[in-house]
Amino acid sequence: MNEYHYTPCRFHFKNYVAGEFTASDKLFENINPVDGSIINHVAEADSALVDKAVKSAHAALQGPWGKMTMDKRCALLHKVADGIESRFDEFVAAEMADTGKSLFQARTIDIPRGAANFRIFADMVKSQSSDCFHTDTPDGKGALNYAVNKPLGVVAVIAPWNLPLLLMTWKLAPAMAAGNTIVAKPSEETPATATLLAEVMHAAGIPAGVFNLVHGFGHQSAGEFLTTHPGVDAVTFTGESSTGSAIMKASTDGVKALSFELGGKNAGIIFDDCDCDCDFDEAVAGTARSVFTNGGQVCLCTERLYVQRSIFDKFVAALKDKAEAIKIGWPLDEDTDMGPVISQKHRDKVLSYFDSTKADGATVVTGGGYPVFNDQRDNGAFVQPTIFTGLSEDSKIVKEEVFGPVCHITPFDHEDEAITMANDSKYGLAATVWTTNLQRAHRVSQQMEVGICG
Numbered sequence: 001m002n003e004y005h006y007t008p009c010r011f012h013f014k015n016y017v018a019g020e021f022t023a024s025d026k027l028f029e030n031i032n033p034v035d036g037s038i039i040n041h042v043a044e045a046d047s048a049l050v051d052k053a054v055k056s057a058h059a060a061l062q063g064p065w066g067k068m069t070m071d072k073r074c075a076l077l078h079k080v081a082d083g084i085e086s087r088f089d090e091f092v093a094a095e096m097a098d099t100g101k102s103l104f105q106a107r108t109i110d111i112p113r114g115a116a117n118f119r120i121f122a123d124m125v126k127s128q129s130s131d132c133f134h135t136d137t138p139d140g141k142g143a144l145n146y147a148v149n150k151p152l153g154v155v156a157v158i159a160p161w162n163l164p165l166l167l168m169t170w171k172l173a174p175a176m177a178a179g180n181t182i183v184a185k186p187s188e189e190t191p192a193t194a195t196l197l198a199e200v201m202h203a204a205g206i207p208a209g210v211f212n213l214v215h216g217f218g219h220q221s222a223g224e225f226l227t228t229h230p231g232v233d234a235v236t237f238t239g240e241s242s243t244g245s246a247i248m249k250a251s252t253d254g255v256k257a258l259s260f261e262l263g264g265k266n267a268g269i270i271f272d273d274c275d276c277d278c279d280f281d282e283a284v285a286g287t288a289r290s291v292f293t294n295g296g297q298v299c300l301c302t303e304r305l306y307v308q309r310s311i312f313d314k315f316v317a318a319l320k321d322k323a324e325a326i327k328i329g330w331p332l333d334e335d336t337d338m339g340p341v342i343s344q345k346h347r348d349k350v351l352s353y354f355d356s357t358k359a360d361g362a363t364v365v366t367g368g369g370y371p372v373f374n375d376q377r378d379n380g381a382f383v384q385p386t387i388f389t390g391l392s393e394d395s396k397i398v399k400e401e402v403f404g405p406v407c408h409i410t411p412f413d414h415e416d417e418a419i420t421m422a423n424d425s426k427y428g429l430a431a432t433v434w435t436t437n438l439q440r441a442h443r444v445s446q447q448m449e450v451g452i453c454g
């Protein structure tokens, strides 16, 4: 144990509405996925509290926040970043307790980037340009058209559990920098760092009502109360594609502005020109990172691999070695590479994919189950890093997002075949292409039907 040992100091996590921390009679449990213990209780916001949050966010648009200069607003956001950093160890401990992720990851990615988001967007918004163009008109006078950037109003921020502070602040910071007011809902699985953030906002002097935090679930809870609220002007959401679809339907009545970051079933293509010492090693190491980072629970993680046939066996064996070298364990151990998945419920989902993939006749290259520790971690939500081969492109493991530490590897002969298989997906989030041929890198990347290709 070290300074990151987490002892919750609050009886329960409260909502933060209109500048005040607000309790609720309805509490839900905050579970540590490392050992299944209850680390805290969380006050669930009912529809009346969500309504109060939205109304206070509206009122704040007319208050000091609405009249504040951009410089002053952005200086306050810098103070929020400073506030996160001054409580850095508390944020790290809270993120580890909620997610079970490793100390290394929480300390080097989640919390520093969460703080950095406030600085980056506060600085960026100051140099934001806008469009201006001239049009001819029939009277010959012409018209000068120019756009003025204005806040949208009240923005609902709905965040997932995989990178709780980082992904929530990635939405909050630009929205606040642009002058909007916020009602945010973290995932029910990860309420801790969002609650700490509310304390930091309060201490930094963010005016009451500008940032509101409501806890709860999605359907028939705080998430749905928020996205269907007529006073919400825009919704920014990160999470599953099916939830995005539900939110889009729910938002049609008020025609709210929407911004979504959704699921993926990302492909990685590995060409045999990588087959020389350090390039091969780099392709294997990079792919292992891209499959297993954060227990495979990153939207950009690769779950489908296509490897050129001449290096297929060699690549599968090398990735197997990498997977088996991953140290699964306590988040506080400095040498832990991978923690549990987020919850028992999610572990059941991941394991059900493992079972159905085995039943479909896949070859289990490594993993395929869960580790046994013979200590409290057996009550946690750990799964083994897993590699499958041997199934056809229409199988579930190739088609559906698992969001766990798993991939399926398929051989290919020709470039076109790999591109066709990689693009045969209802998702379109990310892809990776491993080659030493620069022409091929550009040619193939540009044919990937995704938002981002590495």
Ligand code: NAD
Pocket (backbone or CB within 6 Å): 158, 159, 160, 161, 162, 167, 185, 186, 187, 188, 216, 217, 218, 219, 220, 222, 223, 224, 227, 238, 239, 240, 241, 243, 244, 246, 247, 261, 262, 263, 264, 298, 299, 401, 403, 429
């Ligand atoms: P999720 O969709 O289950 O939940 C996300 C958030 O939406 C939670 O706060 C949840 O309470 C809320 N929610 C659920 N139903 C709702 C409803 N009907 N109305 C309003 N809110 C509702 O997603 P998750 O399991 O938390 O996260 C994992 C998913 O997120 C994966 O699919 C992953 O690919 C995706 N993700 C995408 C990105 C990206 O940038 N594209 C980043 C991270 C995660």
